Structures are given as C-alpha cells and as structure tokens.
Amino acid sequence: xxxxxxxxxxxxxxxxxxxxxxxxxxxxxxxxxxxxxxxxxxxxxxxxxxxxxxxxxxxxxxxxxxxxxxxxxxxxxxxxxxxxxxxxxxxxxxxxxxxxxxxxxxxxxxxxxxxxxxxxxxxxxxxxxxxxxxxxxxxxxxxxxxxxxxxxxxxxxxxxxxxxxxxxxxxxxxxxxxxxxxxxxxxxxxxxxxxxxxxxxxxxxxxxxxxxxxxxxxxxxxxxxxxxxxxxxxxxxxxxxxxxxxxxxxxxxxxxxxxxxxxxxxxxxxxxxxxxxxxxxxxxxx
Amino acid sequence: xxxxxxxxxxxxxxxxxxxxxxxxxxxxxxxxxxxxxxxxxxxxxxxxxxxxxxxxxxxxxxxxxxxxxxxxxxxxxxxxxxxxxxxxxxxxxxxxxxxxxxxxxxxxxxxxxxxxxxxxxxxxxxxxxxxxxxxxxxxxxxxxxxxxxxxxxxxxxxxxxxxxxxxxxxxxxxxxxxxxxxxxxxxxxxxxxxxxxxxxxxxxxxxxxxxxxxxxxxxxxxxxxxxxxxxxxxxxxxxxxxxxxxxxxxxxxxxxxxxxxxxxxxxx
Numbered sequence: 001x002x003x004x005x006x007x008x009x010x011x012x013x014x015x016x017x018x019x020x021x022x023x024x025x026x027x028x029x030x031x032x033x034x035x036x037x038x039x040x041x042x043x044x045x046x047x048x049x050x051x052x053x054x055x056x057x058x059x060x061x062x063x064x065x066x067x068x069x070x071x072x073x074x075x076x077x078x079x080x081x082x083x084x085x086x087x088x089x090x091x092x093x094x095x096x097x098x099x100x101x102x103x104x105x106x107x108x109x110x111x112x113x114x115x116x117x118x119x120x121x122x123x124x125x126x127x128x129x130x131x132x133x134x135x136x137x138x139x140x141x142x143x144x145x146x147x148x149x150x151x152x153x154x155x156x157x158x159x160x161x162x163x164x165x166x167x168x169x170x171x172x173x174x175x176x177x178x179x180x181x182x183x184x185x186x187x188x189x190x191x192x193x194x195x196x197x198x199x200x201x202x203x204x205x206x207x208x209x210x211x212x213x214x215x216x217x218x219x220x221x222x223x224x225x226x227x228x229x230x231x232x233x234x235x236x237x238x239x240x241x242x243x244x245x246x247x248x249x250x251x252x253x254x255x256x257x258x259x260x261x262x263x264x265x266x267x268x269x270x271x272x273x274x275x276x277x278x279x280x281x282x283x284x285x286x
Numbered sequence: 287x288x289x290x291x292x293x294x295x296x297x298x299x300x301x302x303x304x305x306x307x308x309x310x311x312x313x314x315x316x317x318x319x320x321x322x323x324x325x326x327x328x329x330x331x332x333x334x335x336x337x338x339x340x341x342x343x344x345x346x347x348x349x350x351x352x353x354x355x356x357x358x359x360x361x362x363x364x365x366x367x368x369x370x371x372x373x374x375x376x377x378x379x380x381x382x383x384x385x386x387x388x389x390x391x392x393x394x395x396x397x398x399x400x401x402x403x404x405x406x407x408x409x410x411x412x413x414x415x416x417x418x419x420x421x422x423x424x425x426x427x428x429x430x431x432x433x434x435x436x437x438x439x440x441x442x443x444x445x446x447x448x449x450x451x452x453x454x455x456x457x458x459x460x461x462x463x464x465x466x467x468x469x470x471x472x473x474x475x476x477x478x479x480x481x482x483x484x485x486x487x488x489x490x491x492x493x494x495x496x497x498x499x500x501x502x503x504x505x506x507x508x509x510x511x512x513x514x515x516x517x518x519x520x521x522x523x524x525x526x527x528x529x530x531x532x533x534x535x536x537x538x539x540x541x542x543x544x545x546x547x548x549x550x551x552x553x554x
Contacts, residue, residue, distance in 0.1 A: 186403065
C-alpha cells in the first residue's frame with residue numbers, strides 16, 4: 001500500500017503545477033515519503049552515535065553504531081558453513097519458522113474453511129479458537145519444549161501455534177464475506193459445494209488470507225526465536241542468548257538487525273505475492 | 287418504415303406453446319408474516335419476450351428467483367415446460383444485476399464458467415468464442431472484468447447465461463446500473479441476441495421505456511403483496527429502434543397506461 005504513495009510523491013511537481021487554480025483551498029504539498037524516511041534514519045543513527053560518544057554510555061548498555069556494524073560484519077563476512085557466522089543459525093531459524101508456518105497456516109486454512117462451511121463446526125471450534133487466542137501463547141512454550149524436546153520439533157510446534165490463529169480467523173472471515181449474488185450465481189449453475197468453495201469463496205477470501213499470512217510470517221519467526229531461547233543447538237535465538245551471556249551487546253544488536261531485515265524481507269515477499277495473486281484487488285467491486 | 291409498422295401483426299406473432307406456466311403462486315417471508323407474492327398467474331410462451339415492471343419491493347425479483355430455482359415458494363404451481371420447478375435448471379440462464387462477474391477470472395473464463403461447474407459441459411453447449419464475438423467481446427476474452435466498461439461487463443454476463451444454451455433467459459434489472467445511452471445500446475443488442483437465438487426471456491426492469499422497447503408483453507405488478515395487475519401486449523414490429531419506437535402510435539398510450547398503473551399505487 002505504501003507504493004502508490006511513493007509514486008504519487010515522485011510525480012509531485014506535475015501534480016503541483018497543473019491544478020493550482022482548480023483547487024481553491026490549496027492542497028497540502030505532497031511529501032516525498034522515501035526522502036523523509038531516509039532522513040529520519042540518518043538522524044537516528046547520527047543521534048545514536050553522538051549520544052553514545054558524548055554521554056559516555058557504556059558499551060555493555062548501548063554499543064555505538066560502528067560497534068554493531070563490526071559485529072554484524074564479523075558474522076556476515078565468513079564462509080556460509082562457519083559455525084560462528086550468521087548463515088547456519090539463520091538457516092535453522094528460517095527453516096523451522098517456515099515449516100511451522102506451513103503447518104500452522106495449513107491447519108488454520110483447513111479449519112477456517114470447515115468452520116466457514118459448517119455452522120456446526122463453527123459452534124464447536126470457535127470457543128477453543130478464541131480461548132487459544134486469548135492465551136499468551138508464548139507462555140505455553142516451556143510446555144511445548146517438554147513435549148517436543150530441545151530439537152527442531154518444539155521450534156516448529158511453537159511457530160505453528162503462533163501462525164495458526166491469524167490464518168484461521170482471516171480465512172474464516174474471508175470465506176464468509178462472499179457477496180450473496182455470487183453464491184446465487186453458483187447455485188443457479190447447480191455448482192457443487194466444493195466448486196463454489198474453490199471458484200468463488202477461496203479467491204474471495206484471498207485478500208483476507210494474505211493479511212493473515214502477513215501477520216503469521218512474523219509470528220512464526222517470533223515463535224521460533226522464543227523456543228530457541230528456551231534451549232536449542234542452533235538458531236538466531238541461540239546467537240542472541242550466547243552474545244548476551246558474555247554481555248556482547250553489539251552482538252545482540254547485530255542479531256536483531258538481521259532478524260529485523262528478514263522480517264521486512266518476508267513482509268515484502270508476502271506483499272509481492274499478494275499483488276501478483278490478488279491482482280483484481282480493490283478493483284474487483286465497482 | 288411506416289408500411290412495415292402497419293403490417294398485419296398477427297403474422298409476426300406465431301402461436302407458440304406455453305413454456306412457463308405459473309398458477310396460484312404464493313410466497314411469504316419471515317415465517318409467513320410478510321406476504322411477497324399473492325396468487326400469481328402467468329403464462330409465458332416459448333420464444334416470448336416478457337418484461338415485468340412494478341414498484342420496488344413488489345416481489346418481481348422474488349418471482350424471478352423462484353423461476354430460477356433459487357427461492358422456494360409456499361403454494362401454487364410453477365412449471366417449465368412439463369417439469370415442475372424444484373431447483374436450478376439447465377434450461378434456465380440467469381443474468382444478474384450488475385453483471386456479477388467473478389473478478390479473479392478473465393472474461394472468457396467467466397463466460398465459460400457454466401461449462402465447468404455443475405456436472406461439466408452439457409450437450410448442445412454454445413461455443414464461448416462465438417458468443418464473445420456475437421456480443422462484441424472477441425478481443426476482450428483475455429481481459430479481466432475490471433478492465434471492461436459496465437456495458438461490456440453486462441454483455442459478458444449475458445454470454446455466460448447463454449453458454450449452456452438454455453431455453454429461458456431470466457434477467458433481473460440487468461441494465462439498471464448503466465448510463466442512459468449505454469442502456470439504450472444494450473437494449474438494442476439484447477433485442478438482436480434474442481431475435482437471433484429465439485430464447486424465451488423474462489426481464490425485470492424499473493424503466494417503462496425499456497419494457498416497451500424490449501417486450502412482446504409487459505406484466506405490471508402491484509405493490510406488496512405482489513400480484514399481476516395487468517398484462518399489456520406490445521404490438522410494435524421488430525426490429526425496434528430507439529429512434530422509431532417513441533414515434534410509434536401505440537407507444538404513448540402504452541407508456542401512459544403503465545405509468546398510471548405504477549403511480550396509481552403511490553409509488554414509482
């Protein structure tokens with residue numbers, strides 16, 4: 001959604017000059033979003049560097065941007081198979097998050113579909129779904145570790161648990177929000193229930209499911225990291241706890257930068273997929 | 287022009303067997319508290335074009351939905367040919383308000399939809415590309431509905447209703463959302479399609495001029511509970527054109543009568 005804003009901002013000069021006489025209360029000057037964000041980032045780093053330098057903040061509280069960059073670089077500028085680099089732990093974390101997301105999201109879509117199709121199943125499952133959602137799920141993590149051990153299983157399980165709900169509720173809502181005229185159309189064609197689901201309801205729910213996926217991707221990553229905090233052989237959670245153990249705060253920051261970057265990247269991938277698949281977007285309804 | 291208009295009408299109106307037969311049809315909503323249709327009796331001949339007009343909420347859409355097998359009814363008899371209506375039928379194509387195309391399918395996929403659901407391609411199905419060509423959409427088959435104008439969308443909606451080659455076309459205010467000029471053009475197109483296919487059409491409209499332009503017979507319905515107030519035969523030769531129809535001697539009287547019937551109920 002931020003993309004149109006940027007293009008609008010880029011086209012700013014032409015918009016500004018042309019309709020000046022047409023709009024009596026002058027429209028506020030469109031701002032260049034990218035420029036503002038860039039300036040903000042520069043200001044943040046400058047303020048950070050200056051604060052650390054002139055306020056004598058100890059490096060075990062807040063390292064300087066340069067120290068974080070150094071830690072980051074030392075983890076990146078290594079062979080991908082180096083156990084001290086970021087690549088192996090990152091791979092482990094992403095892999096478990098992805099498997100958890102696939103399992104939790106798949107189950108969410110399946111149960112969301114069943115609940116949308118059947119009032120009985122909805123009545124049966126909805127209370128549990130909400131109970132599960134009301135629970136701070138991270139608090140279940142120690143229990144999950146007992147059940148699944150310190151290996152990949154507990155990471156996948158918690159990632160799946162966290163990504164399950166947003167997909168469940170969004171697919172349910174999306175499947176139920178079909179325009180009744182479209183259902184009438186399928187009924188008038190004697191379409192089967194599954195045909196109606198596949199051809200009308202599921203595409204109709206796609207924007208909702210993508211919104212859920214957008215959340216679920218972040219939750220899956222979160223769940224995996226939390227599970228890794230509780231005990232794991234490898235993963236970005238392990239990188240963080242190990243750096244913390246030796247008060248390598250710059251190392252903790254560097255790991256957070258990596259995770260943040262991947263969060264943004266995954267969000268971008270979901271958005272890109274959505275724009276490709278849900279190409280009709282807001283134009284579908286006139 | 288004048289000569290054709292004066293031609294003997296009887297010759298243009300061959301006696302066709304009744305295709306749709308409605309007897310003592312009653313329908314209520316809200317557990318019987320709201321009476322939607324009270325005692326509808328109506329015959330529609332094979333190949334006939336019937337327009338139904340009536341005030342908002344008079345149950346004309348309900349009548350169409352019952353014929354389409356989308357709604358059930360409380361009592362009476364509804365027959366398509368020799369079969370009692372008990373659900374959606376392959377003999378019926380429905381054209382919905384505002385085209386009702388699926389935005390995630392291309393125009394061609396939308397038109398072909400009836401061929402891939404409800405038990406696959408029926409015998410005698412029409413060719414999708416031929417229909418698109420007839421409707422002037424030949425070059426738009428690969429486009430998505432949002433890339434089309436409202437009139438083109440509704441033409442695609444009509445193609446979709448025709449693709450199974452049904453005997454009956456039910457149209458629920460198909461052109462209500464279009465601007466006046468597009469609407470006139472669509473009426474002309476629909477007349478052409480109807481004349482070339484010989485379908486039986488029941489079209490619901492709010493527009494008196496549209497009803498007279500298209501119909502062999504205009505059915506005027508009363509306000510709720512809906513019943514048939516009057517049936518008016520439109521003996522204006524075809525093909526009719528938007529320019530000539532209003533100058534036909536029958537036109538003013540028909541329009542006046544329908545208007546009087548509608549406004550006589552305190553509603554337009």
